[in-house]
Amino acid sequence: MDVQHALESHPSINGMCDYVGISRSGYYQREKRHNHQSPRKLQKKFIQGEIKAIWLKSLCIYGAGKITQELRSKGYKIAERTVGKYMRELGIHAVYLTPWTTTTRNSKFDKQLINILDEQFNPLRPNAVWCIDTTYIPVHDGFVYLTSIMDLYSRRIIGWDLSETLEVSNVIPLIEKTKHSRHISKPLIMHSDRGSQFTSEAYNQVTANMTLSYSKKAYPWDNACIESFHALIKREWINRS
Incomplete structure (x- = not known):
C-alpha cells in the first residue's frame, strides 16, 4: 500500500x-468533555473504591447499612440509600449463608410457663431483665452449643458457655458465674425459650431468686434480642466456615 x-x-x-x-x-x-471526568464523577468513583475496600475487608459480609456506618466513621456524609445504589452498580452485596435446620424441644409443663416479659425489650436499669438462649453450631463431627446471657438494658452479652451437649449441667455454672460477676442484689426477670435445659428442676433452683419468663411455644420473637444476636454471628461468621 x-x-x-x-x-x-x-x-x-x-x-x-x-x-x-x-x-x-x-x-x-467534545473530545475534551468526553474524556474529562467531572469532580462529581471522580468523587463517586473514589467513594465506590472505598465501599469495595470496606466490603472486601469484611470478607464480603457487610451490606449497605454497615458500610454506611464505616464511611461515616471516616468522615464521609453519605446516605445508606446512596451506598446501596453504588453497591448495585459495582455488582456487590452482603454474602449470607443459610443456616442448618434448627431443632426444638418442648416441655410437658407448657401451661405453667408464662411470658412475663411480653416483648418489653427496654428495661429502665441494668440487671432488670436478662435473656438466655442456646444455639447450635455445626462442627466436623456433630454440633456444639453456645449459650449466651444478655442484659436487655445494654444489649450486652454478659455471660456465655460453649459445650458439647444440651445438658442443664452446662447452664448452671454459667448462670452462677454471671450472677457473681454482676453482683446481683435485686430480683430480676430471666427470660428464655422452652428448651429442656430452661424448664428443668436444676434451672429452677439456680434461678430461685429470679422471676422466670418464657417465650410462647414456637415463637422466637418473644426472645428477639438474643435470638437476633445468635442469628447475626452465625450468618456473618460461623456459617461461612
Whole structure:
C-alpha cells in the first residue's frame, strides 16, 4: 500500500469535520468533555473504591447499612440509600449463608410457663431483665452449643458457655458465674425459650431468686434480642466456615 492510498484510507480530522459539518474546535471541545471526568464523577468513583475496600475487608459480609456506618466513621456524609445504589452498580452485596435446620424441644409443663416479659425489650436499669438462649453450631463431627446471657438494658452479652451437649449441667455454672460477676442484689426477670435445659428442676433452683419468663411455644420473637444476636454471628461468621 502506497502513502497516498494510506492517507486516503485514514481521512484527516479536518476532512471528517467538514464531512459531518462541525468545526475543528467544536470536535476537540467534545473530545475534551468526553474524556474529562467531572469532580462529581471522580468523587463517586473514589467513594465506590472505598465501599469495595470496606466490603472486601469484611470478607464480603457487610451490606449497605454497615458500610454506611464505616464511611461515616471516616468522615464521609453519605446516605445508606446512596451506598446501596453504588453497591448495585459495582455488582456487590452482603454474602449470607443459610443456616442448618434448627431443632426444638418442648416441655410437658407448657401451661405453667408464662411470658412475663411480653416483648418489653427496654428495661429502665441494668440487671432488670436478662435473656438466655442456646444455639447450635455445626462442627466436623456433630454440633456444639453456645449459650449466651444478655442484659436487655445494654444489649450486652454478659455471660456465655460453649459445650458439647444440651445438658442443664452446662447452664448452671454459667448462670452462677454471671450472677457473681454482676453482683446481683435485686430480683430480676430471666427470660428464655422452652428448651429442656430452661424448664428443668436444676434451672429452677439456680434461678430461685429470679422471676422466670418464657417465650410462647414456637415463637422466637418473644426472645428477639438474643435470638437476633445468635442469628447475626452465625450468618456473618460461623456459617461461612
